Amino acid sequence: MSTLSSSDLLSRREEFYRELEPHAMAALWTRLRKLIPLQPTPTGVAHRWPYATTRPYLMESATLISAEEAERRVLLMENPGLPDTSRITNTMYAGLQLILPGEVAPAHRHTQSALRFIIEGSGAYTAVDGEKTYMEPGDFVITPAWTWHHHGHEGNAPMVWVDGLDIPIVSFFNGGFREEFDSDEAPVTRPTGDALARYGTGLLPVGYQPSTLNSPVFNYPYARTRDALFALARAGAPDPHGGYLMRYTNPVDGGWAMPTIATMIRLVPSGFTTLPYRSTDSTVFICVEGNGYIVIGDQRLEFAPHDIVVVPGWSRFTLHAIQDLVLFSYSDRVAQEKLGLFREQRF
Ligand code: GTQ
Numbered sequence: 391m392s393t394l395s396s397s398d399l400l401s402r403r404e405e406f407y408r409e410l411e412p413h414a415m416a417a418l419w420t421r422l423r424k425l426i427p428l429q430p431t432p433t434g435v436a437h438r439w440p441y442a443t444t445r446p447y448l449m450e451s452a453t454l455i456s457a458e459e460a461e462r463r464v465l466l467m468e469n470p471g472l473p474d475t476s477r478i479t480n481t482m483y484a485g486l487q488l489i490l491p492g493e494v495a496p497a498h499r500h501t502q503s504a505l506r507f508i509i510e511g512s513g514a515y516t517a518v519d520g521e522k523t524y525m526e527p528g529d530f531v532i533t534p535a536w537t538w539h540h541h542g543h544e545g546n547a548p549m550v551w552v553d554g555l556d557i558p559i560v561s562f563f564n565g566g567f568r569e570e571f572d573s574d575e576a577p578v579t580r581p582t583g584d585a586l587a588r589y590g591t592g593l594l595p596v597g598y599q600p601s602t603l604n605s606p607v608f609n610y611p612y613a614r615t616r617d618a619l620f621a622l623a624r625a626g627a628p629d630p631h632g633g634y635l636m637r638y639t640n641p642v643d644g645g646w647a648m649p650t651i652a653t654m655i656r657l658v659p660s661g662f663t664t665l666p667y668r669s670t671d672s673t674v675f676i677c678v679e680g681n682g683y684i685v686i687g688d689q690r691l692e693f694a695p696h697d698i699v700v701v702p703g704w705s706r707f708t709l710h711a712i713q714d715l716v717l718f719s720y721s722d723r724v725a726q727e728k729l730g731l732f733r734e735q736r737f
Contacts, residue, residue, distance in 0.1 A: 432702035435471035441696035457493040479672035483557040497540035497571035504533040513545015520579035528612025534604040538576035556650040603649035605640035633658035652723035658711035669734035671721035680715035
């Protein structure tokens, strides 16, 4: 190595780093610890959006703009630790969408995948790839990437749902783009309920060859999900770290329902507290029903119906149910698993 004195060596190093800059180079050893940290290093912070706070703004937005003019009348949730990114986690988008009776949110398609988790109202539908599905609170609905979709409302009260999209993942690959349909409504070519009948009853058409990475079931009705959760609760003990925790699956292969977004639902029974758990996927929780709270480190965030709570990856948390607590959640876990990145730890 050099014969420079140690102070000369240090100043020569600083100079050397500056000399590299105009050549679009840098010394790895100045960055290695940050580039490849010792522990998973989540970005973003834990945060709660109480529905009591979000709902009045969402309703006021309807006095300011129509669904048609907005294309989608949505207030998005932006993680306070990720300002100006339109992200709720490092890899996920979340918005609250409002549609009023008689409105249509016009047909378009995009390379991003979307999920809807229904919050309130009845009588609105989403038309996805030629089939309309009417949405009820607690339903989980999939809009696969690049399928035409529009939303309409035949009911008589405001309808609200959460949109979960993989926008940041697609942006990472510079893969995000859109197309607008010629008219407001894309053609509906199959009867309502067709997909559920073909693919969602434990049966599959013989010879069926999937043409998509998504589950062919695109509405998982809450009535069925809820029955399953409460049947489990009558039949045995909850998982100590998760409660009665179920994932939404693709009936074709038993994998996750969507290729980039993992979706789960759980019941934490009244009075139950889960043991500490953490995983590498930052997670968005939506409280479906019941009451309780989550403890993340020294932070405690309440769950009331329709509240949204985000938990950064690799933060240890426990769930506490005051009344039977049903939580829907979504994250990039499915993408992490495919890339060999997913880790979890039970304490
Ligand atoms: O309903 O198609 O929240 O395209 C963001 C982008 C909803 C939608 C969002 C979208 C949609």
